[in-house]
Each structure stands twice: as structure tokens, then as C-alpha cells.
Amino acid sequence: MKRRDLIKYLSVAPIAGAAIGTGVPFQALAGTATAAAKRDVIKELGLRTFINAAGTYTTMTASLMHDEVVDTIQSASNHFVMINEVQDKVGEKIAAMCHAEAAMVTAGCWSALVLGTAGVLTRMDRKKVALLPNLSSFEKTEVIVQKSHNVGYVHALTNTGIVPVEVETAEEMERAITSKTAMMWFLNSSGPMGKIKHEEFIAIGKKHNIPTMIDMAADVPPVENLWKYNDLGFDLVCVSGGKAICGPQSAGILMGKKDLIAAARLSAPPNGGNLGRGMKVNKEEVLGMYVALEKYINTDHAAEWKMWEDRVATIVNAASKVNGVSTEVFVPPVANHTPAIKISWDQSKVKITPRELLKNLQNGSPSVEVMTGPDAINITVFMLKKGEDKIVAKRVQEELAKAAVS
The missing domain is CATH 3.90.1150.10 (Aspartate Aminotransferase, domain 1)
Known part of the structure; x- marks a missing residue:
């Protein structure tokens, strides 16, 4: 066979046979090449890794996911599923674990705050959903917050267009409640500094039929906090998923009353043209968050x-x-x-x-x-x-x- 004919033959020959002159199947060689080609992108980019003796700070990429969570993410990435169905099923599981009526996975705790507030403002009115953050036609446009709780995280709420109303005492809160009051917000990390404690805060909300929301982003452990505030009677509870729970860093949980979670989901992806469209949570994160929460609750x-x-x-x-x-x-x-x-x-x-x-x-x-x-x-x-x-x-x-x- 002439050289050019040999080259022509090799170009069309099946690669499933043995490698010429080696007796090794091409598949084995391909497998070896694949294994050798596995990339260490962190090293490739020259990124500094470190021992984290500081804490679950966002700038330090918070926490590390457990193997079970990573395996879930990788497995889920190989399949197409309907995102609403994933949220339905995972929401049911999370709600049961955390003593809530309903739950959803969000794009971090901040997203839970935004979407929860949006749900309170719009309920199931899709026309209102499309208007946010323009509240010019809304009757209820204010959220009551204790002065010591009125820090940077309140900006998650103001993304929806609401106006915070500061109070310090229970008496001030009673006087501040008007027909414009949409919600009352409690920042759990500032709880010790406020004059109105959890139980009294909830009682005032229930007395006036005003939804109450608590932001407990980094407030586990103890693990009991995951259901404590649902049991106390808060209507909405927001938590970070990528801190002590060790879920995906960009995931969080919104849980609470069934009607409010349903309303919050109207402003979340996959729905389009709304306030929360950019707060997308992929199927891998939703499922990973579920597995991380389950593992965390069952930890010794x-x-x-x-x-x-x-x-x-x-x-x-x-x-x-x-x-x-x-x-x-x-x-x-x-x-x-x-x-x-x-x-x-x-x-x-x-x-x-x-x-x-x-x-x-x-x-x-x-x-x-x-x-x-x-x-x-x-x-x-x-x-x-x-x-x-x-x-x-x-x-x-x-x-x-x-x-x-x-």
C-alpha cells in the first residue's frame, strides 16, 4: 500500500479497534487522555486558596458543600426537569422539615426577602406583580421595622418599592399601623437590641392582621431555629442556604404561610417580566439545597x-x-x-x-x-x-x- 493510500485508509478506519502497533484499544487510550485532561481551574487561574478560620462571609465564598450536595448537583445536571415541579416537590419537603405550610428555594436570603415582600404586596394579583416596584396604585406601601433593625438589609425590602417606617416601642408600633401598612419586618440578628421581642412583635401583627417576616440569614445553629420561628407564628421566614447549612452559596430558603409563598413565586423565575426575574435558581441549586438541609437537620x-x-x-x-x-x-x-x-x-x-x-x-x-x-x-x-x-x-x-x- 502506498503511503498516501495508507493515510487515506487510516482517516476512514473505525477507531474502535486496537491502536496500531500497541495492541491497546483506542477506547482505553481515550479514557487515559480524558483522565489526564482533568483541569484544576483554580490553580490554572492562579487563585489563592486558604484555610477559613474567619467564618461564613460571602466575600470568602461562605461555606463548603458536602459531598452529598455536590453529587446531587452533578447528577441533576444530566437531566431536564420542569423547574416549577422541582420547586413544588422540594418546597413540600423543606416545609415538612421546618414546620412551615410551604417553602421555596431562593437565590440567597436577600432574594427570599425581596420575593417574600413582593408576595405580601401583590398576593395573587398578576397585574400587581407586573407593576413592582411601582407602588403608585397600591394602597399598602409601608413596612414597619424597629429602629435598631433598620440597617443595610432593609434594602432588600425597598427593592419592591416599600417605605420603611421606624418604631422603637410597642406603643409606637401600634400608632404607626395604618391602612398603608403592608408588613412588619424583624431582623433576628438585631433582636437583642430591639425593645420589641419576637412574641410581642408577632402578637401585634396578628392583632391587626398584618403579615410578619423574620430575616434569620445566618442564625443557625442552633438547628432548632429552622422551625422555631415558624412555630412562634411568623408568617414568612428567610434563611441563607450557603452558611452553616452548607448548601449552594447562592441559595436560600423562603418559608411560611402557603398563600404568601404562592404569591412570592409569581415574582420569581420562571415567570418573566417581573421584579424577581434575575433571581434565578437552577434545578441543581434547588435540589442541592434540599439535600444540604436534610443532612444538616440530621447531623449529630x-x-x-x-x-x-x-x-x-x-x-x-x-x-x-x-x-x-x-x-x-x-x-x-x-x-x-x-x-x-x-x-x-x-x-x-x-x-x-x-x-x-x-x-x-x-x-x-x-x-x-x-x-x-x-x-x-x-x-x-x-x-x-x-x-x-x-x-x-x-x-x-x-x-x-x-x-x-x-
Whole structure:
């Protein structure tokens, strides 16, 4: 066979046979090539990875998903399903787990706040849905909020066009309620600062037949909070999915009264031409959120807490070995309610500022992220992987020891 004929033959020959001269099937070679070609995109792009001893902050990509969640996402990506059917089925499961009448997966807690407020404003009136955030023809346009709760997160509500009305006491709240009052909003992380507590807040809402919403974005653990506020009587409960629950970071949950969840879904994808169109949640996230929530609820939380305390002890013991260093273990009262450590030092004995220590930890190998205050660093342990507490302990001790005056 002439050379050109051989080339022509090889160009049309089936590739299912053995590789010429090797006796190895082409499929095996193809499989090897595929395995070798698997990409590490984070390394490829030169992105810095780090040990997260800071917490579930959005800027640090919050939490890591469990294998079961990732497997669910990957499996779901191989199938077409109707997104409304996914929301229906998952919503039923989440509602049952969290003692709510109904639920839906949202594009984070912020999306839950926006869509929940939209549902309160429009109910099942599709003409009103199309008008948001233009409330010029709406009778109810105000949301009552305690002054200590009226912080940046209220902007999620004002996306719908509503106007916040500030109050401080129950008496002020009673006087502030008018025919324009659409909803009452409670920011759970600010609960200790407000003068109106949960039960009284709900009671006033029920007395005047006004829906109440609670934002408890980062307020698990304890796990019981997932149903506590539904049981107390809040009409809508909003929570982040990508923090301690370890679901997709861009997912959240809106749960509560059946009629209000149905109304909220009118402003959410796949419906178009409305306020929430950009708040899309794909099937992978919805299903991943469901599996993450199920796993979180069924976790042995007592054992988990003991593990966190052991990690805290490891870091405290290491840092305390440096002369002039003090440690304090604390648990935030509401948001990120997990054991944490405040490490401070006498700067006449340890010549480094908290900011400098943070930078040294960031720039070390491995890189470690912590949080800083004016005179200390703060460390949380619930986002650490197994064994990382020892690494954090070693790195913190090293940097403090290097700065210690001999």
C-alpha cells in the first residue's frame, strides 16, 4: 500500500479497534487522555486558596458543600426537569422539615426577602406583580421595622418599592399601623437590641392582621431555629442556604404561610417580566439545597459542638504559650452562634498589630484567613476541615512568637 493510500485508509478506519502497533484499544487510550485532561481551574487561574478560620462571609465564598450536595448537583445536571415541579416537590419537603405550610428555594436570603415582600404586596394579583416596584396604585406601601433593625438589609425590602417606617416601642408600633401598612419586618440578628421581642412583635401583627417576616440569614445553629420561628407564628421566614447549612452559596430558603409563598413565586423565575426575574435558581441549586438541609437537620449537633470545642482548645493552647498573649472563648448570641476565639496581646511584649498579623497569616503557606478587631484577631472554627485547627494553631503561634520581645 502506498503511503498516501495508507493515510487515506487510516482517516476512514473505525477507531474502535486496537491502536496500531500497541495492541491497546483506542477506547482505553481515550479514557487515559480524558483522565489526564482533568483541569484544576483554580490553580490554572492562579487563585489563592486558604484555610477559613474567619467564618461564613460571602466575600470568602461562605461555606463548603458536602459531598452529598455536590453529587446531587452533578447528577441533576444530566437531566431536564420542569423547574416549577422541582420547586413544588422540594418546597413540600423543606416545609415538612421546618414546620412551615410551604417553602421555596431562593437565590440567597436577600432574594427570599425581596420575593417574600413582593408576595405580601401583590398576593395573587398578576397585574400587581407586573407593576413592582411601582407602588403608585397600591394602597399598602409601608413596612414597619424597629429602629435598631433598620440597617443595610432593609434594602432588600425597598427593592419592591416599600417605605420603611421606624418604631422603637410597642406603643409606637401600634400608632404607626395604618391602612398603608403592608408588613412588619424583624431582623433576628438585631433582636437583642430591639425593645420589641419576637412574641410581642408577632402578637401585634396578628392583632391587626398584618403579615410578619423574620430575616434569620445566618442564625443557625442552633438547628432548632429552622422551625422555631415558624412555630412562634411568623408568617414568612428567610434563611441563607450557603452558611452553616452548607448548601449552594447562592441559595436560600423562603418559608411560611402557603398563600404568601404562592404569591412570592409569581415574582420569581420562571415567570418573566417581573421584579424577581434575575433571581434565578437552577434545578441543581434547588435540589442541592434540599439535600444540604436534610443532612444538616440530621447531623449529630452535640458531637459537632464538641468537635468545635476541641478545635478551639487546640488553638487557644498554642496561642497562650506566647508570653503576653491572652485568649477569650465566646459564642455570638445570635448570628454565627458557634464557639469562637478572641486573641489579644500586650503590644509592649508582642510587637505586631492585629492587621499585620492578619496579613502575615494571609501571606503564609498555607494561607489562613481570620478576622481583626481594633486590638485583637477573632478566629472561628466551624468552617475548618479536619486537621486544619492544628495548622491554624501552629501558624498563629509562629507569627506571635516571631513578634515577641525576647
